[in-house]
Amino acid sequence: MGEFWPVPEVLEFLAGSWRVDRSVRDLATGDEGRFRGTTVFGRMEDGALLHRESGSFLWHGVARPAGRTLRFLPGPDGAGTAEVRFADGRPFHDLDLTTGHWVARHPCAADLYRGEFTVRDTDHWRTVWRVRGPAKDLVLTTDYARVG
Numbered sequence: 001m002g003e004f005w006p007v008p009e010v011l012e013f014l015a016g017s018w019r020v021d022r023s024v025r026d027l028a029t030g031d032e033g034r035f036r037g038t039t040v041f042g043r044m045e046d047g048a049l050l051h052r053e054s055g056s057f058l059w060h061g062v063a064r065p066a067g068r069t070l071r072f073l074p075g076p077d078g079a080g081t082a083e084v085r086f087a088d089g090r091p092f093h094d095l096d097l098t099t100g101h102w103v104a105r106h107p108c109a110a111d112l113y114r115g116e117f118t119v120r121d122t123d124h125w126r127t128v129w130r131v132r133g134p135a136k137d138l139v140l141t142t143d144y145a146r147v148g
Contacts, residue, residue, distance in 0.1 A: 004100025005119040009079040011049055011072060013097065013119070014041045017147040020055060028137040033059035035066060039144065048073040049082075110134050122146070 007013045022035040037055015044050050049072040057066035070092065075081025080098035085091055093104035097119055106113040111133030119125040123146035131138040 003118075005121050006100045007080065007097035007119055010082045010095060010097045011041075011047070011074060011079070013122075014049055014051075014072060014082075015043060016041060018144040019147055020053060020142060020144060022140060022142040024057075024059070025139045026137065027139060031060065033057060035142075037066070038147065041072065044071075046073075108133075111136050 018039045018041070020035065020037050020039050024033040024035065026032070035055055035057045037053060039051060039053040041049040041051050051070040051072055052067070053069070054065070054067040056063045069087040071085045071087065071089075072095070073083045073085065075083050075094065075096070077096070080096060082095045083091070084093050084095055084104075093106045093113075093115060095104060095117065096102050097117065100119040102117040104115045104117070106115070111131055113129055113131050115127055115129045117125065117127050125144050127140075127142045127144075129138075129140040129142075131140070
């Protein structure tokens with residue numbers, strides 16, 4: 001099919017469990033870390049998905065439990081889009097995977113997060129977040145593989 005896999009229904013595509021493998025590189029210091037775990041996109045009554053990520057983050061030789069929660073709401077433009085929000089309801093970014101590729105931006109105080117989303121096939125997708133700011137210069141690359 002090409003480099004990207006179009007996703008006509010983003011919430012249908014994401015629903016379920018995914019194995020997560022994330023590398024974190026600090027471009028300023030050269031430090032590298034890794035997160036490994038799972039992400040579950042569970043259905044909510046309002047049609048949204050609750051994204052729960054859990055696993056272990058290895059940084060400077062020390063492994064620690066890590067996780068996060070996000071909400072993926074149906075987007076205003078139809079099934080191919082979603083609005084991603086933090087657990088407390090604050091907006092994070094929009095998401096449109098109808099072409100299998102999307103670039104999102106999120107300003108956070110003095111930092112700018114730029115996320116690139118690519119869907120490879122029905123069971124694999126990737127995000128690459130570039131974070132830049134006065135005290136940050138990071139690249140976070142996350143590969144998702146469907147479980148089951």
